[in-house]
Amino acid sequence: MVNLVSGGLDSTLVGVLAHEEGLHTHPLFIDYGQHSAEMEWETCQQVHAHLELSTPVKMDLSGFGRVIHSGLTSDELNVKEDAFTPGRNLLFLLVGSAYAYQVGASNISIGLLAERFSLFPDQRNEFIEKAESAIEVALSRRIRVLTPLAEFSKADVLKLAQDKGITGTYSCHVGGSEPCGNCIACLEFDFEKGG
Template identity: 30%
Template sequence: MKKAVILLSGGMDSTTCMSVAYKEGYDMYPISFDYNQRHKRELECAKNVAEFYKVKQHKIIKLDNVGGSALTDFTIDVPDYKGDSEKIPVTYVPARNILFLSYAVGYGEVIDAEAIFIGVSSVDYSGYPDCRPEFIEAFQKVINIGTKSGVEGRPIKIITPLINLTKAETVKLAVKNQAPLHLTTTCYKGGEKACGICDSCRLRIKGFKKAGIKDPIEYEIEIDWRDNK
Protein backbone atom coordinates (compact mmCIF):
# COMPACT_ATOMS: atom_id res chain seq x y z
CA MET A 1 0.00 0.00 0.00
CA LYS A 2 1.23 3.51 -0.79
CA LYS A 3 2.31 5.47 2.29
CA ALA A 4 1.95 9.14 3.23
CA VAL A 5 3.24 11.27 6.08
CA ILE A 6 0.49 13.59 7.35
CA LEU A 7 1.41 16.83 9.11
CA LEU A 8 -1.33 16.67 11.74
CA SER A 9 -1.77 19.62 14.06
CA GLY A 10 -5.20 18.68 15.36
CA GLY A 11 -6.79 21.62 13.56
CA MET A 12 -9.46 21.64 10.92
CA ASP A 13 -7.15 22.00 7.91
CA SER A 14 -4.73 19.19 8.75
CA THR A 15 -7.63 16.91 9.66
CA THR A 16 -9.28 17.65 6.32
CA CYS A 17 -5.97 16.78 4.62
CA MET A 18 -5.93 13.51 6.50
CA SER A 19 -9.44 12.77 5.26
CA VAL A 20 -8.24 13.33 1.68
CA ALA A 21 -5.29 10.97 2.15
CA TYR A 22 -7.63 8.38 3.67
CA LYS A 23 -10.06 8.64 0.73
CA GLU A 24 -7.16 8.27 -1.70
CA GLY A 25 -6.13 5.00 -0.08
CA TYR A 26 -2.88 5.99 1.61
CA ASP A 27 -1.45 4.13 4.57
CA MET A 28 -1.20 7.17 6.84
CA TYR A 29 1.66 8.05 9.18
CA PRO A 30 0.73 11.29 10.98
CA ILE A 31 3.29 13.38 12.82
CA SER A 32 2.59 16.27 15.18
CA PHE A 33 4.92 18.74 16.87
CA ASP A 34 5.21 20.02 20.40
CA TYR A 35 7.09 23.29 19.97
CA ASN A 36 5.93 24.81 23.26
CA GLN A 37 2.95 26.38 21.54
CA ARG A 38 0.36 27.97 23.82
CA HIS A 39 -2.40 26.09 21.96
CA LYS A 40 -1.12 22.66 23.05
CA ARG A 41 -4.70 21.47 23.20
CA GLU A 42 -4.23 20.85 19.49
CA LEU A 43 -1.90 17.98 20.35
CA GLU A 44 -4.67 16.22 22.27
CA CYS A 45 -6.95 16.80 19.32
CA ALA A 46 -4.29 15.37 16.99
CA LYS A 47 -4.13 12.22 19.13
CA ASN A 48 -7.91 11.89 18.94
CA VAL A 49 -7.95 12.35 15.16
CA ALA A 50 -5.16 9.78 14.74
CA GLU A 51 -7.12 7.32 16.89
CA PHE A 52 -10.26 8.01 14.84
CA TYR A 53 -8.46 6.87 11.70
CA LYS A 54 -6.86 3.91 13.53
CA VAL A 55 -3.37 4.68 12.24
CA LYS A 56 -0.48 2.31 12.91
CA GLN A 57 1.71 4.98 14.47
CA HIS A 58 1.36 8.64 15.44
CA LYS A 59 4.59 10.45 16.24
CA ILE A 60 4.69 13.57 18.41
CA ILE A 61 8.04 15.29 18.00
CA LYS A 62 9.39 17.71 20.59
CA LEU A 63 11.08 20.84 19.22
CA ASP A 64 12.73 23.73 21.01
CA ASN A 65 10.95 26.80 19.70
CA VAL A 66 12.94 29.83 18.63
CA GLY A 67 10.48 32.33 20.11
CA GLY A 68 9.46 35.52 18.38
CA SER A 69 5.80 34.55 18.03
CA ALA A 70 2.64 35.12 20.04
CA LEU A 71 2.08 31.37 19.77
CA THR A 72 5.36 30.47 21.50
CA ASP A 73 6.26 33.53 23.58
CA PHE A 74 3.85 34.04 26.46
CA THR A 75 4.96 37.66 26.84
CA ILE A 76 3.35 38.43 23.46
CA ASP A 77 -0.43 38.57 23.49
CA VAL A 78 -2.46 36.72 20.88
CA PRO A 79 -4.29 39.54 19.09
CA ASP A 80 -8.01 39.60 18.40
CA TYR A 81 -9.02 39.50 14.75
CA LYS A 82 -9.00 42.97 13.21
CA GLY A 83 -9.66 42.16 9.57
CA ASP A 84 -7.37 41.48 6.65
CA SER A 85 -3.90 43.00 6.74
CA GLU A 86 -0.88 42.95 4.44
CA LYS A 87 1.45 42.64 7.42
CA ILE A 88 2.67 39.27 8.63
CA PRO A 89 0.98 38.83 12.04
CA VAL A 90 2.71 38.26 15.39
CA THR A 91 1.28 34.71 15.37
CA TYR A 92 3.77 33.78 12.63
CA VAL A 93 6.18 31.18 14.00
CA PRO A 94 9.63 31.62 12.41
CA ALA A 95 10.43 28.85 9.89
CA ARG A 96 7.75 26.55 11.32
CA ASN A 97 6.78 24.82 8.08
CA ILE A 98 10.42 24.56 7.03
CA LEU A 99 11.11 22.59 10.22
CA PHE A 100 7.93 20.52 9.98
CA LEU A 101 8.49 19.56 6.36
CA SER A 102 12.14 18.73 7.01
CA TYR A 103 11.16 16.24 9.69
CA ALA A 104 8.38 14.89 7.46
CA VAL A 105 10.79 14.32 4.57
CA GLY A 106 13.30 12.51 6.78
CA TYR A 107 10.59 10.32 8.28
CA GLY A 108 9.13 9.77 4.82
CA GLU A 109 12.43 8.42 3.52
CA VAL A 110 12.70 6.04 6.47
CA ILE A 111 9.24 4.53 5.92
CA ASP A 112 9.48 4.76 2.10
CA ALA A 113 6.55 7.17 1.78
CA GLU A 114 5.37 8.51 -1.55
CA ALA A 115 3.83 11.72 -0.25
CA ILE A 116 3.57 14.31 2.48
CA PHE A 117 0.19 15.96 3.11
CA ILE A 118 0.21 19.47 4.55
CA GLY A 119 -2.83 21.68 5.12
CA VAL A 120 -1.53 25.03 3.91
CA SER A 121 -3.87 27.45 2.15
CA SER A 122 -3.09 30.64 0.26
CA VAL A 123 -6.69 31.89 0.06
CA ASP A 124 -8.34 32.42 3.48
CA TYR A 125 -5.21 32.46 5.63
CA SER A 126 -3.25 34.63 8.05
CA GLY A 127 -0.62 35.81 5.59
CA TYR A 128 2.18 33.46 6.64
CA PRO A 129 4.96 33.27 4.02
CA ASP A 130 5.38 29.50 4.50
CA CYS A 131 1.80 28.81 3.37
CA ARG A 132 2.22 30.14 -0.17
CA PRO A 133 2.52 28.05 -3.35
CA GLU A 134 5.96 29.57 -3.97
CA PHE A 135 7.21 28.12 -0.70
CA ILE A 136 5.83 24.64 -1.42
CA GLU A 137 7.33 24.68 -4.92
CA ALA A 138 10.72 25.72 -3.54
CA PHE A 139 10.67 23.03 -0.86
CA GLN A 140 9.73 20.41 -3.44
CA LYS A 141 12.89 21.35 -5.32
CA VAL A 142 14.88 20.85 -2.11
CA ILE A 143 13.42 17.35 -1.79
CA ASN A 144 14.15 16.58 -5.42
CA ILE A 145 17.85 17.44 -5.19
CA GLY A 146 18.65 16.94 -1.51
CA THR A 147 17.35 13.47 -0.72
CA LYS A 148 18.33 9.94 -1.73
CA SER A 149 14.84 9.24 -3.04
CA GLY A 150 14.93 12.45 -5.06
CA VAL A 151 18.32 11.76 -6.62
CA GLU A 152 17.15 8.25 -7.49
CA GLY A 153 14.18 9.71 -9.37
CA ARG A 154 11.40 8.91 -6.91
CA PRO A 155 11.12 12.07 -4.77
CA ILE A 156 8.54 12.32 -2.05
CA LYS A 157 5.75 14.58 -3.29
CA ILE A 158 4.32 17.39 -1.18
CA ILE A 159 0.52 17.30 -1.55
CA THR A 160 -1.47 20.41 -0.63
CA PRO A 161 -5.19 19.65 -1.14
CA LEU A 162 -6.33 22.95 0.40
CA ILE A 163 -3.88 25.42 -1.07
CA ASN A 164 -6.39 26.95 -3.51
CA LEU A 165 -9.52 26.44 -1.39
CA THR A 166 -11.42 29.01 0.63
CA LYS A 167 -12.24 28.08 4.22
CA ALA A 168 -15.84 27.43 3.15
CA GLU A 169 -14.64 25.03 0.47
CA THR A 170 -12.41 23.31 3.02
CA VAL A 171 -15.38 22.86 5.36
CA LYS A 172 -17.46 21.36 2.56
CA LEU A 173 -14.63 19.00 1.59
CA ALA A 174 -14.23 17.88 5.20
CA VAL A 175 -17.94 17.21 5.58
CA LYS A 176 -18.03 15.35 2.26
CA ASN A 177 -15.16 13.15 3.47
CA GLN A 178 -16.76 12.69 6.90
CA ALA A 179 -13.67 14.13 8.57
CA PRO A 180 -13.97 14.23 12.39
CA LEU A 181 -14.15 18.01 12.70
CA HIS A 182 -15.80 17.61 16.12
CA LEU A 183 -12.42 16.38 17.40
CA THR A 184 -10.48 19.42 16.17
CA THR A 185 -9.63 22.86 17.48
CA THR A 186 -8.22 25.88 15.69
CA CYS A 187 -8.05 28.48 18.46
CA TYR A 188 -4.69 30.15 19.03
CA LYS A 189 -5.44 30.66 22.73
CA GLY A 190 -5.78 26.96 23.45
CA GLY A 191 -8.69 27.00 25.89
CA GLU A 192 -11.16 24.20 26.50
CA LYS A 193 -13.56 26.15 24.32
CA ALA A 194 -12.44 28.14 21.27
CA CYS A 195 -12.27 31.87 21.99
CA GLY A 196 -14.06 32.87 18.78
CA ILE A 197 -12.15 36.14 18.47
CA CYS A 198 -8.58 35.29 17.47
CA ASP A 199 -7.55 35.34 13.82
CA SER A 200 -7.68 31.56 13.47
CA CYS A 201 -11.12 31.28 15.08
CA ARG A 202 -12.56 34.03 12.93
CA LEU A 203 -11.32 32.38 9.72
CA ARG A 204 -12.83 29.07 10.83
CA ILE A 205 -16.15 30.64 11.81
CA LYS A 206 -16.28 32.52 8.50
CA GLY A 207 -15.71 29.27 6.62
CA PHE A 208 -18.52 27.41 8.37
CA LYS A 209 -20.93 30.31 7.96
CA LYS A 210 -20.26 30.66 4.24
CA ALA A 211 -20.58 26.89 3.85
CA GLY A 212 -23.96 27.07 5.59
CA ILE A 213 -22.86 24.52 8.19
CA LYS A 214 -22.79 24.79 12.00
CA ASP A 215 -19.37 24.16 13.52
CA PRO A 216 -19.49 21.10 15.82
CA ILE A 217 -17.01 22.53 18.36
CA GLU A 218 -17.87 24.85 21.25
CA TYR A 219 -17.00 28.55 21.45
CA GLU A 220 -16.77 30.92 24.39
CA ILE A 221 -18.96 33.42 22.56
CA GLU A 222 -22.42 32.96 21.09
CA ILE A 223 -22.41 32.69 17.31
CA ASP A 224 -25.34 33.01 14.93
CA TRP A 225 -24.60 30.33 12.34
CA ARG A 226 -27.47 31.56 10.15
CA ASP A 227 -25.55 34.77 9.49
CA ASN A 228 -23.09 34.07 6.65
CA LYS A 229 -21.11 37.30 7.08
Protein backbone atom coordinates (compact mmCIF):
# COMPACT_ATOMS: atom_id res chain seq x y z
CA MET A 1 0.00 0.00 0.00
CA VAL A 2 1.20 3.51 -0.82
CA ASN A 3 0.45 5.78 2.13
CA LEU A 4 0.32 9.49 1.28
CA VAL A 5 2.10 11.13 4.21
CA SER A 6 2.71 14.70 5.35
CA GLY A 7 4.23 14.42 8.80
CA GLY A 8 0.80 15.31 10.19
CA LEU A 9 -1.32 13.43 12.68
CA ASP A 10 -3.86 11.95 10.24
CA SER A 11 -1.44 10.34 7.79
CA THR A 12 0.85 9.20 10.61
CA LEU A 13 -2.08 7.46 12.29
CA VAL A 14 -2.93 5.73 9.00
CA GLY A 15 0.65 4.46 8.82
CA VAL A 16 0.58 3.18 12.39
CA LEU A 17 -2.74 1.39 11.85
CA ALA A 18 -1.45 -0.21 8.64
CA HIS A 19 1.73 -1.31 10.45
CA GLU A 20 -0.34 -2.89 13.22
CA GLU A 21 -2.32 -4.78 10.58
CA GLY A 22 0.94 -6.15 9.18
CA LEU A 23 0.58 -4.28 5.89
CA HIS A 24 3.70 -3.35 3.95
CA THR A 25 3.55 0.36 3.23
CA HIS A 26 5.36 2.67 0.83
CA PRO A 27 5.02 6.12 2.45
CA LEU A 28 5.05 8.89 -0.15
CA PHE A 29 5.59 12.55 0.78
CA ILE A 30 4.64 15.09 -1.89
CA ASP A 31 6.20 18.53 -1.96
CA TYR A 32 3.65 20.43 -4.04
CA GLY A 33 5.16 23.83 -3.28
CA GLN A 34 3.41 24.31 0.07
CA HIS A 35 4.83 26.80 2.60
CA SER A 36 5.24 24.03 5.14
CA ALA A 37 7.04 21.52 2.89
CA GLU A 38 10.39 21.72 4.66
CA MET A 39 8.95 21.34 8.18
CA GLU A 40 6.54 18.63 7.03
CA TRP A 41 9.30 16.60 5.35
CA GLU A 42 11.66 16.91 8.30
CA THR A 43 8.90 15.90 10.72
CA CYS A 44 7.74 13.08 8.46
CA GLN A 45 11.20 11.50 8.45
CA GLN A 46 11.61 11.89 12.21
CA VAL A 47 8.17 10.52 13.10
CA HIS A 48 8.51 7.52 10.78
CA ALA A 49 11.93 6.69 12.24
CA HIS A 50 10.69 7.10 15.82
CA LEU A 51 7.64 4.87 15.23
CA GLU A 52 9.71 2.35 13.23
CA LEU A 53 7.55 2.80 10.15
CA SER A 54 8.81 2.38 6.60
CA THR A 55 11.09 5.18 5.41
CA PRO A 56 9.16 7.77 3.39
CA VAL A 57 10.07 8.71 -0.18
CA LYS A 58 9.85 12.36 -1.23
CA MET A 59 8.44 13.43 -4.58
CA ASP A 60 9.29 16.99 -5.63
CA LEU A 61 6.36 18.58 -7.45
CA SER A 62 7.03 22.02 -5.99
CA GLY A 63 6.44 23.66 -9.37
CA PHE A 64 2.74 22.96 -8.90
CA GLY A 65 2.52 25.48 -6.06
CA ARG A 66 4.54 28.06 -7.94
CA VAL A 67 1.85 28.12 -10.63
CA ILE A 68 -1.30 27.09 -8.71
CA HIS A 69 -1.68 29.69 -5.98
CA SER A 70 -3.54 29.26 -2.72
CA GLY A 71 -3.02 30.34 0.85
CA LEU A 72 -0.91 27.20 1.28
CA THR A 73 1.46 28.07 -1.59
CA SER A 74 1.49 31.87 -2.00
CA ASP A 75 2.40 34.66 0.41
CA GLU A 76 -0.05 36.92 -1.43
CA LEU A 77 -3.08 34.90 -0.29
CA ASN A 78 -4.50 34.25 3.17
CA VAL A 79 -3.46 30.89 4.61
CA LYS A 80 -6.92 30.34 6.12
CA GLU A 81 -9.40 32.12 3.84
CA ASP A 82 -7.68 30.96 0.62
CA ALA A 83 -6.64 27.48 1.75
CA PHE A 84 -8.32 25.57 -1.09
CA THR A 85 -5.62 24.48 -3.53
CA PRO A 86 -7.35 23.49 -6.79
CA GLY A 87 -6.41 20.02 -7.97
CA ARG A 88 -4.16 19.20 -5.02
CA ASN A 89 -5.87 16.01 -3.87
CA LEU A 90 -6.36 14.86 -7.46
CA LEU A 91 -2.63 15.38 -7.99
CA PHE A 92 -1.93 13.40 -4.81
CA LEU A 93 -4.08 10.47 -5.94
CA LEU A 94 -2.64 10.46 -9.44
CA VAL A 95 1.02 10.46 -8.41
CA GLY A 96 0.29 8.11 -5.52
CA SER A 97 -1.33 5.68 -7.95
CA ALA A 98 1.55 5.99 -10.41
CA TYR A 99 3.94 5.19 -7.56
CA ALA A 100 1.74 2.25 -6.51
CA TYR A 101 1.85 1.00 -10.10
CA GLN A 102 5.64 1.22 -10.06
CA VAL A 103 6.15 -0.58 -6.73
CA GLY A 104 3.47 -3.20 -7.41
CA ALA A 105 0.98 -2.00 -4.79
CA SER A 106 -2.75 -2.25 -5.41
CA ASN A 107 -3.91 0.39 -2.91
CA ILE A 108 -3.15 3.95 -1.91
CA SER A 109 -4.36 5.61 1.27
CA ILE A 110 -5.15 9.22 2.02
CA GLY A 111 -5.99 10.55 5.47
CA LEU A 112 -9.33 12.22 4.75
CA LEU A 113 -11.75 12.45 7.66
CA ALA A 114 -15.53 11.96 7.73
CA GLU A 115 -17.28 13.77 4.88
CA ARG A 116 -19.36 15.88 7.27
CA PHE A 117 -16.11 17.65 8.23
CA SER A 118 -15.09 18.30 4.60
CA LEU A 119 -14.35 21.90 3.68
CA PHE A 120 -13.44 21.34 0.04
CA PRO A 121 -14.92 19.33 -2.87
CA ASP A 122 -11.82 17.13 -3.18
CA GLN A 123 -12.33 15.73 0.32
CA ARG A 124 -15.67 14.08 -0.42
CA ASN A 125 -16.66 10.52 -1.27
CA GLU A 126 -17.89 11.43 -4.75
CA PHE A 127 -14.45 12.80 -5.60
CA ILE A 128 -12.68 9.68 -4.31
CA GLU A 129 -14.96 7.35 -6.29
CA LYS A 130 -14.59 9.28 -9.54
CA ALA A 131 -10.83 9.73 -9.12
CA GLU A 132 -10.43 6.00 -8.56
CA SER A 133 -12.38 5.28 -11.75
CA ALA A 134 -10.34 7.79 -13.79
CA ILE A 135 -7.08 6.35 -12.47
CA GLU A 136 -8.17 2.84 -13.44
CA VAL A 137 -8.85 4.05 -17.00
CA ALA A 138 -5.56 5.98 -17.14
CA LEU A 139 -3.40 3.12 -15.85
CA SER A 140 -5.39 0.14 -17.19
CA ARG A 141 -5.12 -1.22 -13.69
CA ARG A 142 -7.29 -0.85 -10.62
CA ILE A 143 -5.62 1.01 -7.78
CA ARG A 144 -8.02 1.25 -4.85
CA VAL A 145 -8.12 4.54 -2.96
CA LEU A 146 -8.46 3.83 0.74
CA THR A 147 -9.70 6.38 3.26
CA PRO A 148 -9.17 4.57 6.58
CA LEU A 149 -10.21 7.60 8.64
CA ALA A 150 -13.44 8.21 6.71
CA GLU A 151 -15.58 7.66 9.80
CA PHE A 152 -13.36 9.75 12.09
CA SER A 153 -13.64 13.30 13.37
CA LYS A 154 -10.46 15.15 14.34
CA ALA A 155 -11.35 14.43 17.99
CA ASP A 156 -11.44 10.70 17.17
CA VAL A 157 -8.04 10.98 15.48
CA LEU A 158 -6.56 12.84 18.45
CA LYS A 159 -7.81 10.25 20.92
CA LEU A 160 -6.66 7.23 18.91
CA ALA A 161 -3.28 8.83 18.17
CA GLN A 162 -2.83 9.49 21.88
CA ASP A 163 -3.76 5.87 22.64
CA LYS A 164 -1.15 4.73 20.09
CA GLY A 165 1.55 6.97 21.55
CA ILE A 166 1.90 9.13 18.44
CA THR A 167 3.70 12.39 19.21
CA GLY A 168 5.86 14.93 17.41
CA THR A 169 3.73 15.37 14.27
CA TYR A 170 3.39 18.70 12.45
CA SER A 171 0.20 20.05 10.86
CA CYS A 172 0.58 23.84 10.53
CA HIS A 173 0.14 25.24 7.01
CA VAL A 174 2.50 28.19 7.57
CA GLY A 175 5.65 26.13 8.00
CA GLY A 176 7.23 27.82 11.01
CA SER A 177 9.02 26.02 13.81
CA GLU A 178 5.99 26.71 16.03
CA PRO A 179 2.35 26.27 14.92
CA CYS A 180 0.86 29.60 13.78
CA GLY A 181 -2.46 29.08 15.59
CA ASN A 182 -4.41 30.71 12.75
CA CYS A 183 -4.48 28.31 9.78
CA ILE A 184 -7.23 25.72 9.30
CA ALA A 185 -4.99 22.89 10.54
CA CYS A 186 -4.03 24.73 13.74
CA LEU A 187 -7.58 25.90 14.45
CA GLU A 188 -8.98 22.42 13.83
CA PHE A 189 -6.41 20.93 16.19
CA ASP A 190 -6.99 23.52 18.94
CA PHE A 191 -10.79 23.30 18.61
CA GLU A 192 -10.81 19.54 19.01
CA LYS A 193 -8.44 19.73 21.98
CA GLY A 194 -10.79 22.21 23.57
CA GLY A 195 -8.25 25.04 23.26
